[in-house]
Amino acid sequence: MFGFDLTDYDKKVYLEELKDFLPDTIVDSHAHCWRREDDEYDRVKFPKKWTNLVAGDCTAEDLIKTYKDLFEGKKVIPVVFGNSIVKCMEHNAYIEKVKEKYGFPTLFWTRYDMSAEFVEEHVIKGGYAGLKPYLGGCKEGVKPADADIYDFLPPEHLEVANKLGLKVVLHVSKDDRFKNKSNLDTLLEIEEKYPNVKLIVAHIGRAYCPGDVGDAFIRLKDTKNMLFDFSANTNSEVIREAIETFGTKRILFGTDLPIAKMRMYRIEENGTYVNVVPRGLYGDVSKDIHMKESDELEITNFVYEILRAFKKASNDLTLSKQDVLDIMCENARKLYDIKF
Numbered sequence: 136m137f138g139f140d141l142t143d144y145d146k147k148v149y150l151e152e153l154k155d156f157l158p159d160t161i162v163d164s165h166a167h168c169w170r171r172e173d174d175e176y177d178r179v180k181f182p183k184k185w186t187n188l189v190a191g192d193c194t195a196e197d198l199i200k201t202y203k204d205l206f207e208g209k210k211v212i213p214v215v216f217g218n219s220i221v222k223c224m225e226h227n228a229y230i231e232k233v234k235e236k237y238g239f240p241t242l243f244w245t246r247y248d249m250s251a252e253f254v255e256e257h258v259i260k261g262g263y264a265g266l267k268p269y270l271g272g273c274k275e276g277v278k279p280a281d282a283d284i285y286d287f288l289p290p291e292h293l294e295v296a297n298k299l300g301l302k303v304v305l306h307v308s309k310d311d312r313f314k315n316k317s318n319l320d321t322l323l324e325i326e327e328k329y330p331n332v333k334l335i336v337a338h339i340g341r342a343y344c345p346g347d348v349g350d351a352f353i354r355l356k357d358t359k360n361m362l363f364d365f366s367a368n369t370n371s372e373v374i375r376e377a378i379e380t381f382g383t384k385r386i387l388f389g390t391d392l393p394i395a396k397m398r399m400y401r402i403e404e405n406g407t408y409v410n411v412v413p414r415g416l417y418g419d420v421s422k423d424i425h426m427k428e429s430d431e432l433e434i435t436n437f438v439y440e441i442l443r444a445f446k447k448a449s450n451d452l453t454l455s456k457q458d459v460l461d462i463m464c465e466n467a468r469k470l471y472d473i474k475f
Contacts (some may be wrong), residue, residue: 137196137197137200137280138197138200138201138203138204139200139201139204139205139396139436141204141205142435143241144432144433144435145435145439147205148269148435148439148443149205149207149439152439152443152446153249153439153442153443153446154207154208156166156442156446156449156459157196157206157209157442157463158209158456158459158460158464159208159209159210159435159474160209160210160212160464160468161206161209161210161211161212161388161463161464162211162212162213162214162387162388162463162464162467162468162471162473163202163211163212163213163214163388163389163390163392164213164214164304164335164364164366164387164388164389164467164470164471165214165304165364165366165367165387165389165390165391166193166198166213166214166216166389166391166392167193167215167217167218167391167392167393167394168193168194168195168198168213168215168216168217168218168230168233168388169192169193169194169217169218169226169229170192170194170218170229171191171192171227171467173217173219173222173225173226174191174192174219174222175467186309186394188397188417188418188420189393189394189396189397189417189443190362190393190394190396191449192393193218193393195233195236195237195239195394197393198213198215198392198393199237201352201392201393201396205436205438205439209232210475212390212473212475213239214238214239214240214241214242214264214389214471215230215233215239215240215241215242215468216230216241216242216243216244216267216304217229217230217244217267219244220246220269220271220272223244223245223246223272226244227243227244227257227261230243230244230252230261231261234261234262236442240264240471240472240473241261241262241263241264242263242264242266243257243258243261243263243265243266243267244267244272244303244318245266245267245268245269245272245292246272246287246347247268247272247273247274247275247286247287247288247289248270248272248274248275249292250291251291251292251294251295254292254295255295255298255299258299258301259297259299261322263301264301264302264471265293265296265302265303265304265333265452266288266295266296266300266301266302266303266304267303267304268288268292268303268305268306268350269287269306270282270286270287270306270307270308271287272274272287273286273287273308274286274287274289279308280307280308280309280310281308282308282309283308283317283318283321284305284307284308284317284318284321284322284325285321286308287304288305291326292319293325293329293332294329296329296331296332297328297329297330297331297332298331299331300331300332300333301332301333302332302333302334302335302470302471303332303333303334303335303399304335304337304364305335305336305337306336306337306338306341307322307336307337307340307341311347311349311381312340312341312342312347313336313339313340313341313342313347313348313349313351314342314347314348314349314350314351318340319350319351319354319355320337321418322355322358322361323354323355323358323399326358326359326360326361327429328335330342330360330362333360333362333470334360334361334362335361335362335363335364335387336361336362336363336364337364337366337389338361338365338366338367338368338391339365339368339373339374339377340363340365342368342370342373343367343368343369343370343373343401343407343408344370344373344403344406344407345370345372345373345376346406348373348376350376352376355380355381356380358381361381361385362381362385362386362387362466362470363377363381363385363386363387364386364387364388364389364471365377365386365387365388365389365441365444365445366388366389366390366391366395366441367389367390367394367395367437367441368441368444369393369400369401369437369440369441369443370401370408370444371443371444371445371447371448371451372448374386374444374445374448375447375451378448378452378454378462379452383454383458383461383462383466384468385463386462386466387466387467387470388462388464388467390437390438390441391437392438394437395436395437395438395441396436396437396438397410397412397417397435397436397437398412398413398416398434398435398436398437399411399412399434399436399440400434400435400440400458401440402427404427407413407424408425409424409425409426409427410425410426410427411427411428411429411431411434412427412428412429412434413428413429413431413434414425414428414429414430415428415429431466445462446468
């Protein structure tokens with residue numbers, strides 16, 4: 136899919152619910168870009184994993200067209216990074232071309248086995264604004280799902296980030312994610328030991344249901360440098376609590392495109408999130424606990440569901456237009472020094 140083909144229902148959702156709510160300028164602080172020829176083995180090995188069902192690639196041109204389709208009348212600038220562990224340097228090379236052509240802020244995709252010198256050299260040479268570690272690129276002998284944060288974001292990389300004043304977008308690990316004590320201990324330690332690092336906790340710590348939060352907001356409430364994006368998060372209660380805890384200056388809008396092209400809405404079952412999708416659209420999803428099919432005719436896209444949740448949280452908190460502008464644009468614009 137190149138861009139996004141809007142249905143009449145999509146257009147209705149945007150025009151009646153979102154267009155007037157959204158500011159004219161938007162920064163998507165969490166977007167993936169890569170070419171199909173640089174795709175990695177796990178899309179073949181795990182083809183039915185729900186995050187692999189939507190798009191086999193997402194070039195910069197695809198991303199730009201998607202914003203044009205989804206955000207009529209708005210200007211959107213993304214913060215972009217790759218989407219591969221195995222071929223991360225091929226993805227990074229493409230990201231550098233995207234930066235050169237379009238001027239988007241970019242993040243350098245890292246692996247645990249990269250030396251600090253290697254990371255620093257490439258970040259400086261490529262003009263990257265920060266790092267994007269991922270649990271799949273963890274220390275040898277450690278299962279990604281079980282990895283501690285330092286198993287895929289080693290202190291040596293954080294020293295580089297602290298030295299250069301980089302942003303770090305972090306996708307926390309472990310089954311209990313945001314409420315995991317080890318994860319929270321490490322987040323607090325990073326805040327204390329690396330004061331020049333702007334750590335962005337992606338997806339609000341992967342807290343897609345209220346039960347995923349635990350005491351995370353209580354433990355992190357006194358942090359100063361940490362920020363949180365709500366990419367791929369459609370839970371208005373979690374978004375509202377994040378805004379209540381950290382204020383409107385430390386929350387960032389993000390999509391997680393192209394994953395967010397998925398036609399879906401999200402529900403909670405047995406304490407976990409479930410994406411409800413049109414029957415047959417993504418093949419056989421019966422063995423994925425995070426997927427359920429529906430015969431409903433009016434199902435919009437993931438991006439709009441994220442925005443619906445944010446709008447509900449905003450209304451619950453009676454946020455001002457300036458608050459919405461800050462979260463949708465200004466916080467990330469200032470963080471990455473973006474010029475519209």
